[in-house]
Amino acid sequence: MNKEYTETELLIVNAARKVFLNKGMDGARMQEIADEAGINKALLHYYFRNKQKLFDAVFQEALEKFFPAIVEVLINETPFIDKIDILVDMYFDRFKENPHIVSFIIHEINQNPERIENVMKESGMRLDVIKQKIQEMIEVGKISFFSFDHFMVNMLGLIIWPFAGRPLIQRMLFENDPEKFDDFLEERKTVVKRVLKKSLE
Amino acid sequence: MNKEYTETELLIVNAARKVFLNKGMDGARMQEIADEAGINKALLHYYFRNKQKLFDAVFQEALEKFFPAIVEVLINETPFIDKIDILVDMYFDRFKENPHIVSFIIHEINQNPERIENVMKESGMRLDVIKQKIQEMIEVGKISFFSFDHFMVNMLGLIIWPFAGRPLIQRMLFENDPEKFDDFLEERKTVVKRVLKKSLE
DNA sequence: GTCTATATGCAGATAGAC
DNA sequence: GTCTATCTGCATATAGAC
Secondary structure (H helix, E strand, O other), rough: OOOOHHHHHHHHHHHHHHHHHHHHHHOOOOOHHHHHHOHHHHHHHHHHOOOHHHHHHHHHHHHHHHHHHHHHHHHHOOOOOOOOOHHHHHHHHHHHHHHHHHHHHHHHHHOOOHHHHHHHHHHOOOOOHHHHHHHOOEEEEOEEEOOOOHHHHHHHHHHHHHHOOHHHHHHHHHOOOOOHHHHHHHHHHHHHHHHHHHOOO | OOOOOHHHHHHHHHHHHHHHHHHHHHHHOOHHHHHOOOOOOHHHHHHHHOOHHHHHHHHHHHHHHHOOHHHHHHHHHOOOOHHHHHHHHHHHHHHHHHHHHHHHHHHHHHHHHHHHHHHHHHOOOOHHHHHHHHHOOOOOOEEOOOOOHHHHHHHHHHHHHHHHHHHHHHHOOOOOOOOHHHHHHHHHHHHHHHHHOOOOO
């Protein structure tokens, strides 16, 4: 899975992650990555040949954080209703640690949609299989309406948007006060779980 | 509001919109915009002085499409529950016409958050006033839980994510078939309305 | 492996003819 | 107003010394 990095490579990838996540592929500068890593520009090329390959390493890593975790939770034997709590908490916590990952991924998958194929193949995701499994798992009667597709899109939409739209939302609704926004994010875990469960009634 | 454009200016802005929405500020090339407009690079500078000013024109226009419309619906006298249907349809239709606008705005507000201030001031949005008005409008009893902030974020999240994440979602859930995805989008109008209303019970 | 110095190419912007 | 030709600066990438 993870190519094991040498110490210097790790230094570079960490710096690259920071810069790429903030600026995107086009906006990032090799110089800035080098500075951030405390090394020289030429070294970047020594280790990663070119900007594209360095970017790919970061992007792949980001997407791998985004998805495989969800799969693990979806396929295990936890009752479906409990999966909701677990998934919501998991994503909120993950995005809170690294808020820029959301807009980064959104931007890059739209820039270069083909890149996803590779990452998905590498990580061996078979969402169609999961879909099947979940459909079977749903206890008919308890849940009046269920579409796996809509459920997944609902969940991610409810979670993702405040992170992706933060600069806008914080200004429009919270007088641009970061603390108010953070409180809102914390509340939101509960709200999202509630909405998702209601959506199944 | 809209500076009235001359014929050539309009030609340029239309081309610029197309390119900027697809590539973002950093990824866009003045040459490409010129080609798209069927004119010369130098003319871009003649009319808009530099890339930044041209970009600002496009960005402002995009944000103005994004928000003022929602305000209009929120403040009028329609019963709140009906506003939901209207808003959902409005945004879906708008984004379907111009799918790239979503990831464009997400990217740019995160790149340069300060830019929003200007646009918001220009368009005179006072969301705090609307918030107040809506809170009063809610019929207590019929609606058990209401937070304007969460409701707005829920609504936009549910609507926006399929547009922003399309390349990913289409591959993960619909074997990368655009038609299947479009059917899904159409279904989604109903689903989102339903989920939003359930969330208020 | 790590650096300095340099090559190469390209994008944004300007000069100036028509 | 619109064009061609050109300048300038900068970013990626390479050469080559240590």
